[in-house]
Structures are given as C-alpha cells and as structure tokens.
Amino acid sequence: MGGVFVSGERMGYDAVRIDELEGREAVRKRPGMWVGSTGERGLHEMVLQVVGWSVNRALAGAGESSVDVTLTHDSGVRVVGNGPDGPFATDANTGGRGLEALLTRRSADERDGRHLAHVSHGGDTGLFVANALSSRLTAEEQRGETCRVQEYARGVAATLPAATESLAATKTIIAFWPDTEIFETTRCSFAMLAERFRQVAFLNRGLGISLTDERPAGGARAVSFRFPDGVRDFVAALDAETGAVLHPDIIGFEREDSRMAGTMEVAMLWSGSGQEQIRSFANSRATRQGGTHVDGFRDGVRAAVTAYARERGLLAADDDPSADRITKGLTAVVSVKLDRPEYLGATHELLGNTDVRGCVRQAVREHLGNWLEEQSEHATQVVDPILRNTHQD
Structure with missing residues (x-):
C-alpha cells in the first residue's frame, strides 16, 4: 500500500487530488513520511530502523544475541547481527519471506506474533525504507558455509544474488550509504546512537550491542553494551x-x-x-x-x-x-x-x-x-x- 498525497487547491471534495505513490518512489518522493525529516533526525531514524530489524532477528535466535554497528569512514553504516537461519530469496513453495522481499517490498512483515523491540518508529518496513533512501546498499546472509550477497542502488537491485565463500558464521550484514540527494547530512552522531543503543540493551536483557566509529582522524572509537539483569x-x-x-x-x-x-x-x-x-x-x-x-x-x-x-x-x-x-x-x-x-x-x-x-x-x-x-x-x-x-x- 503506497503513501497518499492530498492536494486541495480548490474547496470541495471533488476538487481534491489524491496521488497514490507506490514502491520505492513513494519513499523517495516523500521521505519525511517514512523517517520524519531529511535532516539529522531523519538520518538517525533510518539507521535505527535497520538496527531495530537486526535486533529483532538477533533476539529471535536460540543463542547469545548480538548486533554490531559501524559508522564507516565513507559515511556508510554497517549493521551485523546474528539470528535464526532464513532464506535470502522468497520461497514460492512455502511462502517463506526472504531478505530480498524485505528490501524491496513494503508489505513484507516479520511480525509473526512476536513482541518486537521497536527501536525506531519505522515498524517492520525498516529495510525497505533504508534501501530506497540509500544511494547504495549491500545485503549479505552468511549461513554455515553458504554466503549470499546482493547490491542495490537507490532501492533497485544492481546485481543478481551471488554466492561467495563463508567463514561458517551465522549472521546478516546490511551495509548502506544514505543518499546525499535525499539527506541534508549523512554524518551520524556517535553520541546519540550510543545512548540509544545503551537504552535498547537495558530493555532487552542479555542483548549485546556495539557501536564503532571509524571516522575520527585519530583512530576508531567504540562502545559496547550488554546487561544481564535488564x-x-x-x-x-x-x-x-x-x-x-x-x-x-x-x-x-x-x-x-x-x-x-x-x-x-x-x-x-x-x-x-x-x-x-x-x-x-x-x-x-x-x-x-x-x-x-x-x-x-x-x-x-x-x-x-x-x-x-x-x-x-x-x-x-x-x-x-x-x-x-x-x-x-x-x-x-x-x-x-x-x-x-x-x-x-x-x-x-x-x-x-x-x-x-x-x-x-x-x-x-x-x-x-x-x-x-x-x-x-x-x-x-x-x-x-x-x-x-x-x-x-
């Protein structure tokens, strides 16, 4: 379901123009509807939407849950989380939703009756929104010895999913570069994100969450949080x-x-x-x-x-x-x-x-x-x- 833009240039119901925007163009044309603004607040909201999805995936796993976030030197954001095994592509036979669907379809929903951690205001559309509002995004699923990677440009697949060697890890990596055509700034606040992640770790007992900043000229800085007593x-x-x-x-x-x-x-x-x-x-x-x-x-x-x-x-x-x-x-x-x-x-x-x-x-x-x-x-x-x-x- 797309966003709705209402223009009432003349009084009267029959003069109201309703412009339904579908897919990624709806997000790119009205980014404020999805992340609140095109300033720093909206930039942080987009980051938190991706982190929120990764947190819920990690919490759904059977082992120790962790999410690692890195602010890269080239204004990108890399989010690495562990979680249960899942398909990269949507399975037409079982209806299982894959990572591709979450990145390209707003209707994709990971709720499944679970009590989700709403790290942001974005609900279950975080990956889709981030993909549409990024100049580039790379999605990677590592499951055992299998690794699938796909790249996107402004929400559109730029490559087919490719298989590469894996280190036998189980993790999902989403790396994205917020689009300078959309955002007034692409520089995230380390302090703001660190405080929010600390709060999320408090509220989800045992969750490990870290933030690394590779941007400072004097060397990287990092914080990590895990609170066993919530x-x-x-x-x-x-x-x-x-x-x-x-x-x-x-x-x-x-x-x-x-x-x-x-x-x-x-x-x-x-x-x-x-x-x-x-x-x-x-x-x-x-x-x-x-x-x-x-x-x-x-x-x-x-x-x-x-x-x-x-x-x-x-x-x-x-x-x-x-x-x-x-x-x-x-x-x-x-x-x-x-x-x-x-x-x-x-x-x-x-x-x-x-x-x-x-x-x-x-x-x-x-x-x-x-x-x-x-x-x-x-x-x-x-x-x-x-x-x-x-x-x-």
Missing part, C-alpha cells in the same frame, strides 16, 4: 546518578500476561533523593508521556504500600495517601512488549492499550506486596517516610 541494571544506573541510596534492594520482576497479549518487565528502588523518576517504554521505545502501563504501575505501587501500612496499623482507615506521595523518591523502569501496541497521538509517546493497566497493576501489587512482607527492615525504610509526608500534608 531493567534491574537500568534502575541501578539511574539510581547511581542520584547518589542517594535509601536501601540496596532493587525490586523487579518479569511476567507474561495473555490478557494484554504481551510481557511486562518492571524494576524499582526507593532512594533518599525525594525525586520521582519513572521511565517507561513500550516495545523498547520510550513513552515519554506515559500511558496505561505507567498508570497501572502507579496504581499497583499505591495499592501495595497502602495495604501493607493498614495491615500493621500504621495507616488509619480514613487515610488515603496519593500515588504522588507514595512514589516520591522512587526510581523505576516500566517496560512492556506487546503484540499490538496502540498509541495515542502522533508522536507515539503515550500508550493506550486499555488491558495493560489492570494487568500491570495486579502484577506490581503482588510483587511489591511480597517484597514488603519479606523484607521488613527495608519495608520500614520505604514506608515510614511516606507516612510522615502524608501526615505532614
């Missing part, structure tokens, strides 16, 4: 920035819930900073405006703390502390991965899935409630300041 490590890193530890325990859990068709991963820690810091994500993409997962988290925290305090006679029946008071000083990460995330607003920064709120609320109440019961000394450190603040109000 969002627990994320909370520890955020709390270290506050420098005000209240207790050492990070409360965290992961749960799959069919009612919301997805999984949740939550970690939290009360610090002595007095500042609330809740970071939320849906399919590895930041939801800066929050949404139903954050509402459910706050509901669950309030319910667990209130129930604990009342059971011990620390809170009168008519006292009902607000969620803002209870989460004061709380550092938390709330991450959900959904089969079909629904967002409110054009920026995709507010999650709207209605089932998520109740599921997250129930899980947070149970896990935090159990922690309060089992860790009485630390529970006192958490609850006492909350009750003091409530009484002062």
